[in-house]
Amino acid sequence: MNASDFALLGPPLIAGAVVLSTHVPLGRQVLARGIIFIDLAIAQLAGLGVILVHVMFDQPGGSTVQFAAFLAALGGALMLRWAERHWPGVLEAVIGVVFVLAVSAALLMLANDPHGGERLKELLAGQLLWTTYDDLWLPAVVSLLILGVWKTVDVAHSPTVFYALFALSVTLSVQLVGVYLVFASLIIPALATRGRRGSFAAYSVGLAGYLLGLFGSLMTDLPTGPSVVWAMATVALASAFLRRTKPQTSN
Amino acid sequence: MRNNRLSMSVLLALLLAGTAQAKLNVFACEPEWAALVKELAGDEASIFAATHAGQDPHHVEARPSLIARLRSADLAVCTGAELETGWMPMVQRRARNPKVLPGQPGYFEATDAVTLLEKPAELDRAEGDVHGDGNPHVQLDPRRILEIAKALSARLQQIDGSNSTLYRRRLQDFAARWQAALSRWQGDAGALRGRRVVVHHQEWTYLLDWLGMQRVGSLEPKPGIPPNMAHLAQLKQQPADLIVLSPLNDEKPAEWLTSQTGVPAVVLPQTVGAVSGSDDLFSLFDTIVRRLNDLEHR
Numbered sequence: 001m002n003a004s005d006f007a008l009l010g011p012p013l014i015a016g017a018v019v020l021s022t023h024v025p026l027g028r029q030v031l032a033r034g035i036i037f038i039d040l041a042i043a044q045l046a047g048l049g050v051i052l053v054h055v056m057f058d059q060p061g062g063s064t065v066q067f068a069a070f071l072a073a074l075g076g077a078l079m080l081r082w083a084e085r086h087w088p089g090v091l092e093a094v095i096g097v098v099f100v101l102a103v104s105a106a107l108l109m110l111a112n113d114p115h116g117g118e119r120l121k122e123l124l125a126g127q128l129l130w131t132t133y134d135d136l137w138l139p140a141v142v143s144l145l146i147l148g149v150w151k152t153v154d155v156a157h158s159p160t161v162f163y164a165l166f167a168l169s170v171t172l173s174v175q176l177v178g179v180y181l182v183f184a185s186l187i188i189p190a191l192a193t194r195g196r197r198g199s200f201a202a203y204s205v206g207l208a209g210y211l212l213g214l215f216g217s218l219m220t221d222l223p224t225g226p227s228v229v230w231a232m233a234t235v236a237l238a239s240a241f242l243r244r245t246k247p248q249t250s251n
Numbered sequence: 252m253r254n255n256r257l258s259m260s261v262l263l264a265l266l267l268a269g270t271a272q273a274k275l276n277v278f279a280c281e282p283e284w285a286a287l288v289k290e291l292a293g294d295e296a297s298i299f300a301a302t303h304a305g306q307d308p309h310h311v312e313a314r315p316s317l318i319a320r321l322r323s324a325d326l327a328v329c330t331g332a333e334l335e336t337g338w339m340p341m342v343q344r345r346a347r348n349p350k351v352l353p354g355q356p357g358y359f360e361a362t363d364a365v366t367l368l369e370k371p372a373e374l375d376r377a378e379g380d381v382h383g384d385g386n387p388h389v390q391l392d393p394r395r396i397l398e399i400a401k402a403l404s405a406r407l408q409q410i411d412g413s414n415s416t417l418y419r420r421r422l423q424d425f426a427a428r429w430q431a432a433l434s435r436w437q438g439d440a441g442a443l444r445g446r447r448v449v450v451h452h453q454e455w456t457y458l459l460d461w462l463g464m465q466r467v468g469s470l471e472p473k474p475g476i477p478p479n480m481a482h483l484a485q486l487k488q489q490p491a492d493l494i495v496l497s498p499l500n501d502e503k504p505a506e507w508l509t510s511q512t513g514v515p516a517v518v519l520p521q522t523v524g525a526v527s528g529s530d531d532l533f534s535l536f537d538t539i540v541r542r543l544n545d546l547e548h549r
Contacts, residue, residue, distance in 0.1 A: 129318070130342075
């Protein structure tokens with residue numbers, strides 16, 4: 001490893017920042033609503049949309065695939081919003097059932113198309129390290145739009161808007177960083193900083209996790225995505241421990 | 252970047268002046284090609300193997316060293332025929348090393364040097380994980396290994412002309428030893444001709460082709476699709492002499508079929524280093540032939 005190798009970390013670090021920009025506020029909502037596993041369900045539904053498109057059309061274009069992924073994710077998100085209204089007591093269970101149904105439907109469709117299997121894997125196992133600056137334009141622009149809506153609409157009181165934004169955000173981020181890092185970026189910073197006003201601490205935990213994980217991956221040559229998940233959890237634990245030992249001033 | 256290039260050319264000039272002896276940086280996509288480069292270039296090359304025998308070269312986890320090592324490579328040696336399409340294009344995109352892009356002398360695909368089997372007349376996705384260019388797993392036919400060695404040596408001589416005499420000599424030496432080993436293996440494996448084999452996945456196509464063995468079925472109903480009960484029950488009706496799988500495969504389907512039919516299963520190394528004692532190309536085929544013969548003479 002030499003100095004020029006650190007340049008490798010540029011695009012993945014920006015990708016992490018783009019994902020965190022929307023996932024920190026989204027994650028706090030997810031935690032507040034008690035729908036922790038919604039991102040796994042939505043990501044699987046996005047994957048299902050992709051497989052469906054490949055089953056229906058031969059060689060679909062990239063934008064068609066993206067659109068199908070988003071539509072499936074949006075449909076699932078709105079359905080979950082409906083479930084939240086009508087079966088609030090068992091929402092997490094419904095989300096779990098949707099998740100296993102989406103996974104099983106994918107497996108059933110793939111019984112005759114192994115390439116779909118590769119596609120599902122690609123879609124859910126986005127590889128942070130392969131990201132280039134060119135890959136980041138669309139997610140960055142869409143993230144800015146999402147943040148714009150977030151600022152103008154009170155999402156805590158417009159659940160439908162929240163669910164739609166969530167579907168859009170997860171569809172894009174899962175392809176950049178993969179489903180485990182999406183889950184980590186949503187939940188870990190929000191969890192570590194719950195009860196604090198302002199998002200600075202949550203963003204710090206997330207970014208420090210990406211930085212530490214990327215450098216750790218570079219030093220040890222271990223796979224990048226899992227390294228970042230562990231680094232983020234470590235940073236979160238350390239920050240929670242520090243808060244506990246310091247006198248509370250922030251609340 | 253420009254500075255880099257300038258310092259590179261200065262460095263090159265120094266090297267050509269004979270003040271130092273630089274090594275050729277070789278990035279090998281799979282362990283079998285790392286082993287072949289070692290035979291053909293010896294200590295002249297510093298070799299990095301991108302995958303090890305315990306990994307499926309179709310799918311590779313992103314590690315920083317893949318990009319870093321391709322960035323500084325003079326030559327990349329891969330299988331081609333779409334085997335690495337899941338990851339190599341991304342590594343190339345991020346490494347941004349013009350020397351090792353497809354079509355450049357610094358990018359060598361083993362499948363370009365040989366004729367491929369199982370080239371589909373037309374691509375039908377319903378037929379499973381079919382490679383459009385043909386079956387890419389050419390490393391298991393020693394006759395093809397020799398053809399690939401000749402092409403690879405020519406490429407080494409092309410990109411590193413100052414050592415071309417050495418590469419030629421090493422190729423002659425390798426080819427002589429390989430021919431001798433080839434006759435020995437073919438003599439030892441004569442009894443295997445015509446044996447009916449159930450394979451797990453089709454990485455064995457070239458091995459069976461070389462040994463004159465016959466594939467009568469595969470545990471995967473279609474390439475890349477895991478075995479299922481209905482398909483295995485059908486396979487039960489199929490008379491066979493042995494089942495072949497690699498250490499990467501789940502052994503349960505093979506064990507089930509053995510318990511149902513009594514047909515023995517054998518685990519063979521699919522590449523260099525896949526089982527202990529198969530650490531170079533010679534011991535790879537020694538191990539394969541020995542394990543098949545042990546099964547034959549049970």
